[in-house]
Amino acid sequence: MKLENRKEEIIKTAAKLFKEKGYSAVTMRDIATAVGMKAASLYNHISSKQELLKIIIISLAEAFTQGMQEIKTSNISTKQKLEAVVKLHVDITAQNTFGMASLNNDWMHLEGERDYYLSLRSGYEADFRSILLEGIQRKEIADSSVEVMLFSILSTLRSLYLWIPKKEDVTPEDLSKSLSNVLINGINK
Amino acid sequence: MKLENRKEEIIKTAAKLFKEKGYSAVTMRDIATAVGMKAASLYNHISSKQELLKIIIISLAEAFTQGMQEIKTSNISTKQKLEAVVKLHVDITAQNTFGMASLNNDWMHLEGERDYYLSLRSGYEADFRSILLEGIQRKEIADSSVEVMLFSILSTLRSLYLWIPKKEDVTPEDLSKSLSNVLINGINK
DNA sequence: GCACCAAACTAACAGTTGTTAGTTTAATAC
DNA sequence: GTATTAAACTAACAACTGTTAGTTTGGTGC
Numbered sequence: 001m002k003l004e005n006r007k008e009e010i011i012k013t014a015a016k017l018f019k020e021k022g023y024s025a026v027t028m029r030d031i032a033t034a035v036g037m038k039a040a041s042l043y044n045h046i047s048s049k050q051e052l053l054k055i056i057i058i059s060l061a062e063a064f065t066q067g068m069q070e071i072k073t074s075n076i077s078t079k080q081k082l083e084a085v086v087k088l089h090v091d092i093t094a095q096n097t098f099g100m101a102s103l104n105n106d107w108m109h110l111e112g113e114r115d116y117y118l119s120l121r122s123g124y125e126a127d128f129r130s131i132l133l134e135g136i137q138r139k140e141i142a143d144s145s146v147e148v149m150l151f152s153i154l155s156t157l158r159s160l161y162l163w164i165p166k167k168e169d170v171t172p173e174d175l176s177k178s179l180s181n182v183l184i185n186g187i188n189k
Numbered sequence: 190m191k192l193e194n195r196k197e198e199i200i201k202t203a204a205k206l207f208k209e210k211g212y213s214a215v216t217m218r219d220i221a222t223a224v225g226m227k228a229a230s231l232y233n234h235i236s237s238k239q240e241l242l243k244i245i246i247i248s249l250a251e252a253f254t255q256g257m258q259e260i261k262t263s264n265i266s267t268k269q270k271l272e273a274v275v276k277l278h279v280d281i282t283a284q285n286t287f288g289m290a291s292l293n294n295d296w297m298h299l300e301g302e303r304d305y306y307l308s309l310r311s312g313y314e315a316d317f318r319s320i321l322l323e324g325i326q327r328k329e330i331a332d333s334s335v336e337v338m339l340f341s342i343l344s345t346l347r348s349l350y351l352w353i354p355k356k357e358d359v360t361p362e363d364l365s366k367s368l369s370n371v372l373i374n375g376i377n378k
Numbered sequence: 379g380c381a382c383c384a385a386a387c388t389a390a391c392a393g394t395t396g397t398t399a400g401t402t403t404a405a406t407a408c
Numbered sequence: 409g410t411a412t413t414a415a416a417c418t419a420a421c422a423a424c425t426g427t428t429a430g431t432t433t434g435g436t437g438c
Contacts, residue, residue, distance in 0.1 A: 020297070021213070021298075022211050022212075022213055022294070022295075022298075023211075024210070024211055024213035024214035025211075025212075025213035027394080027396080028395080028396060028397080029394090037415085037416065037417090038416075038417065038418080040397080040398080040399095040416090040417075040418080040419090041415065041417070043396095043397070044414070044415050044416075045415085048397080049396065049397095105211070106211075108209070108210060109210075109211075109214065132376070135376075139378060141377060141378055142375075142376050142377060142378050144367065144370060145367050145371075147356070148364075148368055151345070151348070151352050152345045152371050152372065155344050155347075155348035155352075156340070156344040156345055158344075159340070159347070159348070167336070178333065178334050178337045179337055179341065181333060182333055182334075182338055182341050182375070183341065184375050184376055184377050185331070186331075186372060186373050186374040186375030186376075186377070187271075187321070187324075187331050187333065187338045187375075188330060188373050188375070189328060189330055189331050195385085216424080216426080217426060217427080218424090218425085218426095226385085226386065226387090227386075228426080228427085229387075229388080229427080229428080229429095230386050232426095232427070232428080233384070233385050233386075234385085237426080238426065
């Protein structure tokens, strides 16, 4: 239906602007101009600026949670799980680099769903930590600090939204592979 | 002098609030309340909200640039240079986690110094890239994609401001060491 | 006690914010 | 051709924004 298309367009435009300037610095008039209408007309499609942020962030957070569920319940090696997590991040981010900026930088401006978002995020990190811990116990990966490994990998994956747009010639498959390689094997010879 | 102390206090308070909500979402009244005065009184110490952002970001960016100059001109191995870069990030970030949030997330709101900031940033990344390239040529590190290595390491180092405050029990020395280890050797057994 | 002055205050400004109310437009259904 | 309706519009709102002007306060040096 047409209304849904227009709403989708508004959400994508909002996400793009949120990435460039952050949620608070983007006005409804900015979004309206970018989409070719007046600010008041936006309200024929959405209920509030908050709704835009909520849709952008929560849908992405739930995609990560769902992806992680599938990985952690699959019967594969620790390294294969890590590669799958990398691929999950690369794929979701490649599809929506704008929204990922809001997920990373504007979640604190969520008003009704901040706690829900934070619970998804905590759960995700806990699952990730479990994968690493299991890998150490099974002697599949090095016995370094779990927290440092988790932080290092997750920081890199969470920054993909900044990097993918600058390397449009690299396919998600190639990126996943070389990234997995560097994260798992480091840069050592 | 007293005036400088008060100004320092305002800058630190502003940086703290900027980290929590982002530059645009923080009002001069927020800063004033947090520091115990009225918004108009802030202008006895600073000239504008922009000045606060400029001081916070530019001083940090210049510290990184200066640190990088010393590392790249030093006569040490590639791995030692990488360890020095890690230490540079850990030390600066540990001293000013609030300001690092602005450096990472609010530089686009700089009005007079954005281009200057971006030039410092580009120079820093170019120097970092050169260190990695030299390491590959000298066969001191693996011959993986320089861009992927650079992105991965820099993403981790730039996210330190989020992580260090949550691990106050870890000393900068220990963190630098374990982080260098994970970044250089990966998580492989 | 008086002059000086940094640093706080009150009051106000012009512009911007998200949002609402009410109206017009243009396409569709019958 | 008339009724309906989604989606645009204009106009306006109350609240909030960064900042300025002018005033008061309280301590220092003489």
